[in-house]
Amino acid sequence: MKLTIAEFKQDYIAQIKSSTARQINETTALERYTALGEMVKEYIGNLWANTNSTYRTEQVKQIYYFSMEFLTGKFMENNLNYLGIYEIVKDGLRSLDIDIDDILEVEVDQGLGNGGLGRLAAGFLDAMSSISIPGHGCGIRYKNGLFEQRIIDGYQVEFPDRWLVNNNVWEYKRNNKAVIVKYNGHVETHMDGERLKFELVNYDAVRAVPYDTPILGFENNTVNTLRLWSAEEIDDIFDFENFSKGNYLSAFEKKHSVEIITQILYPNDAYDEGKLLRLKQEYFFVSAGIQSIFNTYKKMNVGINRFAEFVAIHINDTHPALAIPELMRILLDEEEMTWEEAWKITTQCISYTNHTIMAEALEKWPLYMLRDLLPRITMIIEEIERRFTEDLINVYHITDPNHLSAMHIIYDGMVRMAHLSIIGSHSINGVAKLHTEILKNKELKVFYDIYPERFNNKTNGIMHRHWLLNANPGLTKLIGDTIGDGFKKNPRVLRDLLKYRDDKSFLDDLFEIKHQNKENLAKYIKDKQGIVVDPYAIFDMQAKRIHEYKRQHLNILHVMHLYRQLKENPNLDIPPRVFVFAGKSAPSYYVAKQIIKLINTVGSVINNDKSIKDKLKVVFLPNYGVSLASHMIPAADVSEQISTASKEASGTGNMKFMMNGAVTLATLDGANVEIMNEVGESNIILFGLKVEEVYDYYQNGHYNAYEIYNNSPDLKAVIDELVNGYLPVPKDEFIPIADRLLRFNDEFFILKDFESYRLAQERIAEIYRDKYQWSKMSLANIACSGAFSADYTIERYATSIWNVQKKLLDFKL
Numbered sequence: 002m003k004l005t006i007a008e009f010k011q012d013y014i015a016q017i018k019s020s021t022a023r024q025i026n027e028t029t030a031l032e033r034y035t036a037l038g039e040m041v042k043e044y045i046g047n048l049w050a051n052t053n054s055t056y057r058t059e060q061v062k063q064i065y066y067f068s069m070e071f072l073t074g075k076f077m078e079n080n081l082n083y084l085g086i087y088e089i090v091k092d093g094l095r096s097l098d099i100d101i102d103d104i105l106e107v108e109v110d111q112g113l114g115n116g117g118l119g120r121l122a123a124g125f126l127d128a129m130s131s132i133s134i135p136g137h138g139c140g141i142r143y144k145n146g147l148f149e150q151r152i153i154d155g156y157q158v159e160f161p162d163r164w165l166v167n168n169n170v171w172e173y174k175r176n177n178k179a180v181i182v183k184y185n186g187h188v189e190t191h192m193d194g195e196r197l198k199f200e201l202v203n204y205d206a207v208r209a210v211p212y213d214t215p216i217l218g219f220e221n222n223t224v225n226t227l228r229l230w231s232a233e234e235i236d237d238i239f240d241f242e243n244f245s246k247g248n249y250l251s252a253f254e255k256k257h258s259v260e261i262i263t264q265i266l267y268p269n270d271a272y273d274e275g276k277l278l279r280l281k282q283e284y285f286f287v288s289a290g291i292q293s294i295f296n297t298y299k300k301m302n303v304g305i306n307r308f309a310e311f312v313a314i315h316i317n318d319t320h321p322a323l324a325i326p327e328l329m330r331i332l333l334d335e336e337e338m339t340w341e342e343a344w345k346i347t348t349q350c351i352s353y354t355n356h357t358i359m360a361e362a363l364e365k366w367p368l369y370m371l372r373d374l375l376p377r378i379t380m381i382i383e384e385i386e387r388r389f390t391e392d393l394i395n396v397y398h399i400t401d402p403n404h405l406s407a408m409h410i411i412y413d414g415m416v417r418m419a420h421l422s423i424i425g426s427h428s429i430n431g432v433a434k435l436h437t438e439i440l441k442n443k444e445l446k447v448f449y450d451i452y453p454e455r456f457n458n459k460t461n462g463i464m465h466r467h468w469l470l471n472a473n474p475g476l477t478k479l480i481g482d483t484i485g486d487g488f489k490k491n492p493r494v495l496r497d498l499l500k501y502r503d504d505k506s507f508l509d510d511l512f513e514i515k516h517q518n519k520e521n522l523a524k525y526i527k528d529k530q531g532i533v534v535d536p537y538a539i540f541d542m543q544a545k546r547i548h549e550y551k552r553q554h555l556n557i558l559h560v561m562h563l564y565r566q567l568k569e570n571p572n573l574d575i576p577p578r579v580f581v582f583a584g585k586s587a588p589s590y591y592v593a594k595q596i597i598k599l600i601n602t603v604g605s606v607i608n609n610d611k612s613i614k615d616k617l618k619v620v621f622l623p624n625y626g627v628s629l630a631s632h633m634i635p636a637a638d639v640s641e642q643i644s645t646a647s648k649e650a651s652g653t654g655n656m657k658f659m660m661n662g663a664v665t666l667a668t669l670d671g672a673n674v675e676i677m678n679e680v681g682e683s684n685i686i687l688f689g690l691k692v693e694e695v696y697d698y699y700q701n702g703h704y705n706a707y708e709i710y711n712n713s714p715d716l717k718a719v720i721d722e723l724v725n726g727y728l729p730v731p732k733d734e735f736i737p738i739a740d741r742l743l744r745f746n747d748e749f750f751i752l753k754d755f756e757s758y759r760l761a762q763e764r765i766a767e768i769y770r771d772k773y774q775w776s777k778m779s780l781a782n783i784a785c786s787g788a789f790s791a792d793y794t795i796e797r798y799a800t801s802i803w804n805v806q807k808k809l810l811d812f813k814l
């Protein structure tokens with residue numbers, strides 16, 4: 002948009018006056034932030050209104066991305082950049098004696114997600130807007146986001162994340178768009194002429210109120226909507242007639258329990274808890290979201306039979322899978338379609354992304370629980386199941402009972418949400434090539450055999466404008482000065498940087514920027530943790546949720562090994578290293594929490610040992626989230642992507658590190674394989690078991706952790722240190738970790754992969770000695786990272802799953 006410094010100052014001073022009734026020099030940083038937010042919101046509002054009215058009047062097909070989590074982080078800097086007014090605002094503020102960084106600092110992260118899945122959803126919203134796809138998000142406005150992690154005495158301690166205490170400038174509450182979500186009760190049937198009608202009676206009604214956040218596109222006038230639902234008690238004037246059909250008194254008695262539904266985000270990453278409240282949450286936002294799609298659709302004035310031509314609904318993992326029976330319910334019970342018509346529309350609308358194959362993460366609900374809470378929905382699921390089974394037998398000629406039971410939605414008293422999602426959608430995608438192959442050939446093979454056309458791959462992507470432009474301004478400037486700014490809209494252009502791989506002065510510049518970022522992080526570590534690290538050391542980082550499959554313990558065992566070597570020979574000539582960890586554990590995941598304690602314990606020993614001459618440091622940065630990631634990643638030399646092969650469906654942290662010039666230390670898992678293909682084998686450090694080898698071990702049962710332990714003195718020594726009193730903790734502190742590795746036979750192959758990991762780390766140390774060789778690898782990673790922009794991922798979803806067109810918008814601000 003066009004804005005001069007003078008106009009900005011005038012607007013801003015007026016805004017400060019009206020929102021605080023004070024002189025600008027008397028205001029707090031928070032007030033200044035809020036006033037700026039209100040102003041920016043007004044600029045965006047014009048574009049937003051234009052976007053929505055264009056979609057409606059031009060009858061544009063729209064996509065609704067349903068996700069239990071949206072890990073959006075902060076908005077201010079991005080919105081200023083996307084409006085093209087960041088520099089104007091910065092200069093305008095400076096002339097008012099205000100540092101823009103002090104304002105940006107005040108914003109709290111919107112942390113409504115656990116990790117990769119939620120961050121992906123946020124990145125997809127950004128990409129849809131930025132490439133002009135009419136697409137919106139639908140989710141839950143949790144009053145408490147993911148807990149705040151503090152480290153106390155080396156242990157993770159959880160504190161509530163009250164992100165809304167200072168209000169959220171970016172959201173608009175839309176009371177007039179509230180809808181009712183119904184739970185419990187029972188279904189009555191009656192004949193209405195020829196038609197058998199189903200009616201839910203004596204239900205409990207919950208009011209779902211939407212809060213809308215504008216999702217701005219990059220310099221393109223598009224503003225899509227993230228609609229998050231909040232549960233409120235019903236007041237007696239709202240929709241009285243409809244409401245009074247339900248159970249008036251019990252709804253009032255329960256009004257205080259209603260708001261619980263959107264109080265908390267479940268803090269498990271890749272784990273199915275199976276709690277009733279979680280099921281309520283899932284139905285809550287799905288039902289509200291689908292009802293509101295119908296309300297919007299009806300304003301377009303096209304017949305309901307053409308619904309699938311104008312609406313695509315995507316479910317991010319199975320958490321929103323009840324969208325399938327909910328859409329059926331509305332089409333059948335409210336729009337009075339036949340089953341066949343309704344089913345056709347439903348499967349045409351819905352598409353599903355699978356995010357994991359790990360058994361403990363696959364959602365299942367007890368049938369009795371589902372029937373109690375959602376009686377009509379359960380009837381519909383049972384009918385879907387009945388018709389599906391008929392098809393299996395009659396159309397696909399499957400009669401073997403084992404084969405049939407492997408495919409049922411309802412089995413052993415449980416409802417399998419992945420099966421419902423596959424059967425009720427036209428597209429099922431994995432999130433990296435390797436992951437999709439595992440789905441097709443193994444985990445979901447029985448479904449692939451009957452529906453091969455439904456399966457496809459969409460490798461995840463990242464918001465490159467955040468992870469490069471916002472997070473790493475130094476590198477962004479160097480790239481822009483070297484190859485121009487085309488990469489901001491079209492990041493594949495980054496490949497032009499490959500021309501400079503032998504240009505020593507360019508490599509010097511690159512090294513210098515990385516070094517400056519490391520200085521900045523070193524200062525941050527000193528300020529926050531009181532640990533002094535050498536910015537000339539190798540910064541080796543593992544930042545992600547703490548999970549056994551991600552193998553932070555493989556990393557820390559290797560650190561323990563390096564330390565032993567240094568203790569034996571303090572003059573050992575190795576490049577100094579800083580190992581940085583960050584990540585939250587699920588509060589109830591005991592072993593993961595013990596891994597955090599182990600990292601901190603090892604850190605306290607190593608960091609305080611003068612005899613090793615600062616060659617080794619271990620840092621655990623608390624409260625990993627989008628903001629911390631944005632501080633850390635630009636300073637990384639080495640990106641640890643060391644999951645057990647087959648376990649990490651894609652990973653996206655790997656892509657962010659790559660884009661910032663870190664060299665990946667990787668197993669051949671998830672998108673690491675594609676990173677290798679982009680960058681070439683000489684620019685990535687690989688180690689460890691391959692997927693087939695992992696599956697072989699699982700199948701033939703020949704893995705023997707004790708045998709490896711007994712035959713590898715170096716490895717044995719560090720595992721023994723967990724339990725022999727060497728570490729300054731009670732002797733039994735780390736027995737649970739040692740037990741997982743030995744007595745329970747090391748499910749994640751830490752022992753098997755240790756030696757190859759150690760050798761890979763040696764190669765890194767060797768390469769790092771040669772500054773130019775290292776910088777060349779770093780450059781190759783930056784240059785080849787553009788392919789992982791979410792812009793391209795969304796392009797592929799739009800054309801091959803959603804069949805939705807771009808809508809370019811013209812508007813003068």
Ligand SMILES: *Cc1c(COP(=O)(O)O)cnc(C)c1O
Nearest residue numbers: 116117545626627630652653654
């Ligand atoms: C990208 C990201 C993740 C995902 O990291 P992985 O290494 O892919 O597990 C998790 N949390 C945050 C805050 C992120 O930004």
